[in-house]
Amino acid sequence: MTTAPTPVPTPAATDTSGGPGAPATASLAPAAARHRRALGGPWAAAVPLLAFFAIGFGLPALAIVTGAFTLSSDAESGAGSFTTANLTDSVQGAYWTALLSSVKLSALTALVGTAIGLPLAQAVVTSRFRLVREAVLTASGVLANFGGLPLAFAFVATLGNAGEVTKLFHLTDHGWSLYSFTGLAVAYLYFLVPLMVLTITPALDGLRRQWREAAANNRATTVQYWRHVALPILLPSLLGGFVLLFGSAFAAYATASAMVGATVPLISRQIADALSGNVLVGQGNLALALSLDMIVVAVLVMAVYLPLQRRSARWLS
Template sequence: MALTIGPLPTDPPPTDAADSVPARRGARSPRALGAWAAVAPLLIYCAIFLGLPTWALLYEAVRRTNPATGVTSFTAQNLTDSWSGFYLTAMWGSLRLSLLTATISVIIGLATTHAIAQSRGRVLKQAVLTASGVLANFGGIPLAFCFIAAAGTAGEATGLIRKIDPGFALDTFTGLVLVYPYFLIPLMVLTTMPALEGLRRQWREAATGLGGSAWDYWRHIGGPILLPTALGGFVLCFGSAFAAYATAQALAGGTVPLITLRIASVLSGNVLAGQENLGMAMSLNTIGICALMMAVYLPLRARSARWLDS
């Protein structure tokens, strides 16, 4: 029996040497250059209106003038003083108010967002999202005026609130705790709505089909997916409450020790001689805390996005 041999495989066609050489690391594609050109105006804007003021704040925070000699020198005394005495009390007051109001907003916001996400009414969902977008930015003097009219000394709801808390007043710590969630809860709704809408119905059905309860679903599937978003929303609410100024100033004035109110008092001239730059040091502290909050928020947000895209 004859043995036939097919044609031998030929060598692959030669390729151009230029094609086989990997692109140089320093080379950039036109698309990448176009992206950088598109974002360049925003970067320049941030560098001018955010970078330069921050640098000036840092420069002034480490300068101090001796009231006796008039000599200005660089020192860390302003930073040290900003973390002592009633300045430390004001910082602790802001931290305590921000933690409490952020916690309240996360609990109520998650429950509200879950209820809206599970509803099938598209009009209701769109109305809630639109209202949340407006209310999340409704702060400052208008919000303070609304609460003064509703729950102030002669407000319509003051008597009802004082049946629960006889010592209630808007110019106290409790009053601020009541007011702040008004704009923090809508912010929490806007932050967590995409994550709750991203929970697929098939995951719940699969868990039920395998014999899992609702608790098992939230413990092993829904909870781990929503946890980064919930923590990110908490950080965002904390930062918004910590940086709020106009609402607290209009409601409490100087009765509640808050770092933002203390900074305004120092910058307006209510400071000892030689400590004119103490307000700059306190402002630098608040920027550091807000930067820390954003450093925590961004990785949590990225992790939540990876969960929902998978």
């Protein structure tokens, strides 16, 4: 006769029913989860960032919006009369001209920066020398943040009316002037092109080698590959880079102020003049209205940039 095997007792460590044999960790886990939910969960870590954003950006934005709709003459007395005259004046006359000039300068430099930055980034990505890639990307990171007074001084010393390069090649005789719309655009490209290289390089890295090989197997030329495969995939990233360059050029102030002054009308320069009272005294609220115009343009730029970034991330992930 065959004897049935004796059942092996289950260890207490595997008892997760919460009975007397269950370990202490089984009962502590739900308690810890409830404790994390009580503290706010993942949102608790974001509280300092949200507080910084509210203080550093929310309060100034609220002050700008409030001041833009406040009558300048009553702002000092505290009456706070509501008016739309500041916004109306900010889109008329010289202020409207300055806004259009800023948009034109930003769009032009962003377009040229995108056209130059793409082939440079492609050369970096396809380089067989790792040292060259690291050097170019490091230099791009430095040059993309090189602006303001140092950049203006560098261009004045090299391409100004008495600059070394200007005298060496007699550029003045050929109609060159640094203190013009074209000269300011060239100065902006100095930091916009490196910024485009940094922006588009990850997207170029995301292009898979299999796509190029598949195009080559179908007897596609390099031009056909870029036209029908690479550029359609890179288009969201290219447009996103263009928008990012546009925003950087649109917000730039110190370089233009130090280099061209009031020669080229810019909205940032008009804000500085209104705040300092160089043209009219007591136009601080008009400057806030001009700042609100810039915020509206920046919001429109970000509204275009964020969806493009999400779309390109889906393609290149």
